[in-house]
Amino acid sequence: MSNMGQGHWLDRMFKKKLNSYELTPSDHVWENIAKHLDGEKRRPFLYGYWNQWMWVLVFVGVLAGLFAWWWWNKQHTHAPGKNPMDLPYQNTNSANEGLAVHISNASPQHATNQTQSIHQKSETYTRNQVITKKATPKNNQLSVTGFSNTSNKDFTQNINEAVSVEGNHQHTTSESAVISPTTMQSNDASEQYIVSSDPSFFTLNAQTKPVFSFDRLPGRNSSLKSEKVAQAFARMPDGCNVYMDQKSHFFVDAYYAPELARRSFTVSDPTQLDYAEKRAATEKPVLSYSMGLRGSVIFSNGLAFRTGIIYSNNKERFDYLKETKTITIERKDKDGNVIGVETQVIEIMDHVYNQYRQFDLPFIIGYEKDLKDFVLSINTGIGFNLSSNQSGKIYQQDQQTILNIGNNGEGSGEVFRQQLGMSFIASLGLNYKYNERIMLLLEPSARMYLKPITADAYPLKQKYSFFGLNAGIRYRID
Amino acid sequence: MDSEKIIQGCLRGDRISQKQLFDRYSGKMLAVCMRYARHRMEAEDLLQDGFIKVFSNLSQYKSEGPFEQWVRKIMINNAIKNCNRKSFQNEYNVGDELPETTEEPEVIDHMAENELLQMISELPDGYRVVFNLYAIEGFSHREIADTLKIEESTSRSQLVKARKALQDKLLKYQKTTI
Numbered sequence: 001m002s003n004m005g006q007g008h009w010l011d012r013m014f015k016k017k018l019n020s021y022e023l024t025p026s027d028h029v030w031e032n033i034a035k036h037l038d039g040e041k042r043r044p045f046l047y048g049y050w051n052q053w054m055w056v057l058v059f060v061g062v063l064a065g066l067f068a069w070w071w072w073n074k075q076h077t078h079a080p081g082k083n084p085m086d087l088p089y090q091n092t093n094s095a096n097e098g099l100a101v102h103i104s105n106a107s108p109q110h111a112t113n114q115t116q117s118i119h120q121k122s123e124t125y126t127r128n129q130v131i132t133k134k135a136t137p138k139n140n141q142l143s144v145t146g147f148s149n150t151s152n153k154d155f156t157q158n159i160n161e162a163v164s165v166e167g168n169h170q171h172t173t174s175e176s177a178v179i180s181p182t183t184m185q186s187n188d189a190s191e192q193y194i195v196s197s198d199p200s201f202f203t204l205n206a207q208t209k210p211v212f213s214f215d216r217l218p219g220r221n222s223s224l225k226s227e228k229v230a231q232a233f234a235r236m237p238d239g240c241n242v243y244m245d246q247k248s249h250f251f252v253d254a255y256y257a258p259e260l261a262r263r264s265f266t267v268s269d270p271t272q273l274d275y276a277e278k279r280a281a282t283e284k285p286v287l288s289y290s291m292g293l294r295g296s297v298i299f300s301n302g303l304a305f306r307t308g309i310i311y312s313n314n315k316e317r318f319d320y321l322k323e324t325k326t327i328t329i330e331r332k333d334k335d336g337n338v339i340g341v342e343t344q345v346i347e348i349m350d351h352v353y354n355q356y357r358q359f360d361l362p363f364i365i366g367y368e369k370d371l372k373d374f375v376l377s378i379n380t381g382i383g384f385n386l387s388s389n390q391s392g393k394i395y396q397q398d399q400q401t402i403l404n405i406g407n408n409g410e411g412s413g414e415v416f417r418q419q420l421g422m423s424f425i426a427s428l429g430l431n432y433k434y435n436e437r438i439m440l441l442l443e444p445s446a447r448m449y450l451k452p453i454t455a456d457a458y459p460l461k462q463k464y465s466f467f468g469l470n471a472g473i474r475y476r477i478d
Numbered sequence: 479m480d481s482e483k484i485i486q487g488c489l490r491g492d493r494i495s496q497k498q499l500f501d502r503y504s505g506k507m508l509a510v511c512m513r514y515a516r517h518r519m520e521a522e523d524l525l526q527d528g529f530i531k532v533f534s535n536l537s538q539y540k541s542e543g544p545f546e547q548w549v550r551k552i553m554i555n556n557a558i559k560n561c562n563r564k565s566f567q568n569e570y571n572v573g574d575e576l577p578e579t580t581e582e583p584e585v586i587d588h589m590a591e592n593e594l595l596q597m598i599s600e601l602p603d604g605y606r607v608v609f610n611l612y613a614i615e616g617f618s619h620r621e622i623a624d625t626l627k628i629e630e631s632t633s634r635s636q637l638v639k640a641r642k643a644l645q646d647k648l649l650k651y652q653k654t655t656i
Contacts, residue, residue: 010641011613014594018614021591022505023512029526030500036530037496266538270551271625273535274559398627 069371251296253308255441255472259288261314266452266461276460278399283354288314290447290468294362304366310383312447314356314464318393320402322350354392354405356453356464360385362425375439377429385420388453397459415458423449431474443470481545488536500529503546507553512595513610514557516603524560528553554615558625561603589651597647605640612637 263285265276294308324347331340364381391406394415405415427445434440448465484502487495508525515521531552539548598606607626611617612633617625622633 008613008641010644014598014609014644015614017589017591017594018509018513018598020506021509021595023508025504025508025522025525029504029522029529030497032526033500033529033533034493034496037491037493037533268540268542270535270538270548271555273531273538273552274555276538 248297248299250477251298251439251474252477253292253294253296253306253441253472253474255292255443255470257290257292257443257445257468257470259290259312259314259466259468261285261288261316262465262467263316264461264463266463267459268461269459272397272459275395275397275399278395279460279462282320282395283316283318286315286317286353288312288466290466292362292470292472294364296366296474298368302368302370304364304368304377304379306364306366306379306381307362310358310360310362310447312358312360312466314358314466316354316356316392317351318354319349319351320393320395322348324348352393354390354394356388356390358385358388358420360423360447364425364427366429373433375429375431375433377427377431377443379429379443380424380426383423383425383447385423385449388416388418388420390416390453414455416453417451417455420449420453421451423447427470429470437476439474439476441470441472441474444468445470482541485536485539485545488533496533499532503549504529506546507549509591509595510550510553511557513598513614514554514561514607516599520560524553524557528556531556554611558607561607593651597644597651600647601640601643604636605643608633608636609640609644 263280265280267273267276290310290312292308292310294306294310296304296306298304324345327344327346329342329344330338331342333339360383362381362383364379366377366379366381368375368377392404393402394405395401396403403415425445425447427443429441429443431439431441431443445468446465447468449463452461452463454460454462481499481502484495484499488499504525507528508521511521511524511528512518515524528549532549535552539545598609601609608622611622611625612619619630619633619637622628623630626633
């Protein structure tokens with residue numbers, strides 16, 4: 001207010017009398033305001049924020065799903081017949097009865113009893129190895145398919161074959177030899193895997209577990225199914241279990257992410273609120289996307305460091321008044337005489353798609369947790385904007401004239417920044433191990449720029465955060 | 479309760495806080511709206527729209543200045559928007575030659591505020607807005623020109639004509655009361 005202290009006597013007198021004058025408004029003013037505020041309250045839940053909250057819900061949902069899956073897996077890992085790992089061990093049997101193998105948490109005593117009553121066999125399975133054993137006593141064919149456990153050591157199992165049950169099957173095997181009696185220490189200090197062909201060895205080692213045992217199952221005539229399952233599981237590599245072999249590994253990720261943008265217009269000068277409302281009303285976010293190429297190093301303890309490049313493209317639809325046309329309608333009587341003239345102003349609307357493009361350099365730290373055939377990763381970090389540009393049109397501050405915001409647009413340089421500075425990045429990834437080299441990425445992510453895309457001098461601060469779902473491929477280099 | 483607590487309550491959507499905020503500022507803001515409106519009904523409409531805008535945009539208030547000033551700016555901006563833009567045009571080259579009196583009538587000291595408001599409300603839209611912005615809000619002609627998207631010279635012209643019109647009204651009032 002730069003004319004303070006100056007002025008005409010009339011100005012001073014009016015200011016003195018009216019500047020702090022108060023009047024009491026009618027009751028209906030507040031009633032109408034309250035009605036309007038009630039209307040806002042009755043808007044649907046998450047009104048205006050559903051984009052943001054939808055993605056928060058997706059985050060939470062994925063997280064809850066992962067936790068539930070992990071919990072279920074933890075609870076059922078050693079439960080007979082429930083672990084998915086059991087399936088490949090289904091036996092084939094030409095009769096209406098089958099044999100299945102499962103890992104049981106047999107008590108030492110139970111294990112001992114088993115070893116006393118049934119034939120014992122010990123085998124060693126190596127990484128990525130599918131072992132098919134055929135034993136064909138009479139009409140029965142027994143197939144055993146195995147692969148390594150989730151750790152990175154040789155997988156040693158004791159297999160108890162109930163071949164003598166019912167007394168009809170006499171088991172013979174072409175590979176009944178024992179590798180060598182040995183004891184391996186698993187992650188769990190109390191868990192030992194014992195390899196031996198000598199039944200007496202097991203009776204002397206009551207801690208033996210887990211124990212593979214064959215149970216008789218009704219009606220599993222599934223030799224084809226068994227093969228299919230075996231093949232499917234054969235694809236699942238222990239080679240992806242990179243976190244326990246005391247080595248660091250390198251990956252390259254390439255992904256595409258459909259995104260939703262959360263935009264805010266803020267003003268420091270309340271006189272610009274109308275302009276902010278006008279901009280918000282005329283520029284509607286459309287589905288945006290980002291693409292990323294990044295390299296990761298995963299250390300043996302699961303910690304990860306990632307960097308690369310992110311390109312993002314945020315698309316908005318700008319609806320504007322292209323022109324107004326005034327039409328005159330003359331009403332005439334039967335004889336063609338003008339009896340009335342009506343003038344109408346027609347507004348012709350048009351639209352363009354504004355695009356805001358950014359290149360960012362991310363520096364991300366993360367932690368990865370191996371979950372058998374999946375890898376869960378939690379990542380957070382910062383990004384540095386390398387460049388930012390835009391194209392399209394917006395309303396100027398007078399809310400009537402239109403500004404071309406392309407790089408060559410007049411005055412667009414005064415409105416937008418060329419670099420956005422730093423951003424926060426976070427993601428929660430669930431990667432499926434496709435084979436020993438390739439993982440499929442599915443990663444809900446969020447990216448928030450700390451600075452607005454508008455210049456400091458511009459009265460409106462236009463700020464963005466993005467919520468997306470990265471989908472892509474991770475390739476293991478080493 | 480201090481303004482900060484009331485504002486926080488309003489941000490939570492608390493109706494009691496919203497009413498308290500309205501009660502605290504509506505009297506002064508209605509007087510502001512009265513200066514820009516032609517009659518009380520229009521002023522109350524402006525007040526209503528202005529407060530809806532205040533509540534809708536309260537999160538944008540950054541505590542950088544007095545809250546009352548922030549509310550007042552919204553009210554004034556809302557009132558200006560309400561005026562027909564044409565009111566500020568086609569007025570150039572008319573008022574500059576009008577003589578201004580430098581004599582201060584004594585009657586103004588005895589006039590009630592509502593009588594002064596009545597005089598202002600009887601001014602044409604363009605005169606009224608420019609006079610309010612310059613004389614009472616303390617805007618410069620440059621700021622008025624930027625705010626109203628008019629020429630600076632137009633703002634000066636409108637102010638001169640507004641003063642002249644008010645002086646005439648004061649003199650007329652003085653004559654009728656004597």
